[in-house]
Amino acid sequence: GQxxxxxxxxxxxxxxxxxxxxxxxxxxxxxxxALLNAVTAWSFYPKLAVREGKGWRNVANSQSLSxxxxxxxxxxxxxNPPSYLSFYSIMQSNSRFTNAQETAPADxxxxxxxxxxxxxxxxxxxxxxxxxxxxFKVNSWRTCYAVKVLRTKIKEFLAREFKQPGRAVVAERQKxxxxxxxxxxxxxxxxxxx
Numbered sequence: 657g658q659x660x661x662x663x664x665x666x667x668x669x670x671x672x673x674x675x676x677x678x679x680x681x682x683x684x685x686x687x688x689x690a691l692l693n694a695v696t697a698w699s700f701y702p703k704l705a706v707r708e709g710k711g712w713r714n715v716a717n718s719q720s721l722s723x724x725x726x727x728x729x730x731x732x733x734x735x736n737p738p739s740y741l742s743f744y745s746i747m748q749s750n751s752r753f754t755n756a757q758e759t760a761p762a763d764x765x766x767x768x769x770x771x772x773x774x775x776x777x778x779x780x781x782x783x784x785x786x787x788x789x790x791x792f793k794v795n796s797w798r799t800c801y802a803v804k805v806l807r808t809k810i811k812e813f814l815a816r817e818f819k820q821p822g823r824a825v826v827a828e829r830q831k832x833x834x835x836x837x838x839x840x841x842x843x844x845x846x847x848x849x850x
Contacts, residue, residue: 690763691841697742697762698770702789705741705756712741712756715789721746724755739764768792769807769840776804806840809833 678686686692697704705712705721712721721743723730729741744758768774772786778797784790794800813830826834 688838688841690766691838693742693760693762694766694770694841696760697740697766700742700744701767701771702786703743704762704767704771704790705743705759706790707737707739707741714746714756719746719754721756722753723759724757727755727757727759729759729761738762740767764792765803765840768803769810774804774807776800778804806833806836810837813837 702716704715706715712723713719714721723741724747729738738761740762741756741759742762743756743760745756747755747757749755767785767790768783771790775784776782777784778800781794781797781800783792783794783800783803785792794803810833813834816830
């Protein structure tokens with residue numbers, strides 16, 4: 657069925673390209689921009705820019721960055737810009753500016769769940785990622801612990817999926833965790849997670 661259909665439309669190098677309709681079973685979260693931005697930020701990490709005043713700083717090396725003048729994320733001052741942007745590349749312009757290109761907003765909560773190696777200081781209510789590359793304050797030790805557990809379960813699930821992709825049997829407990837993960841991203845998209 658699906659495999660044969662994909663083989664028929666695979667680009668052979670001759671003739672026009674054929675576009676593939678993605679099966680619904682593999683396209684569950686296509687309307688969730690927060691989740692798509694999260695996957696982008698996770699895949700590009702540590703290519704991440706953090707907002708500092710009117711400019712941006714590269715998280716990986718503390719280099720000062722600006723956004724490409726034609727970037728959709730170079731917003732007018734009237735709008736609230738995101739705190740973090742993931743980017744694909746950095747290019748030196750003819751002027752003195754170093755521009756981040758192909759940017760996408762990254763939610764801080766998403767970074768606590770997916771980015772780098774995290775250390776949780778429950779008593780201080782702080783999540784430190786990659787040895788102080790990123791630091792996030794959490795409201796209480798209970799919230800910090802909940803984020804730690806959710807992060808652990810997400811990482812376990814993703815590791816299993818990478819080792820055995822397309823496995824038909826998923827345990828009910830894992831389904832419950834992934835449902836919770838999806839609900840978290842629905843709340844991130846709605847702006848209710850902080």
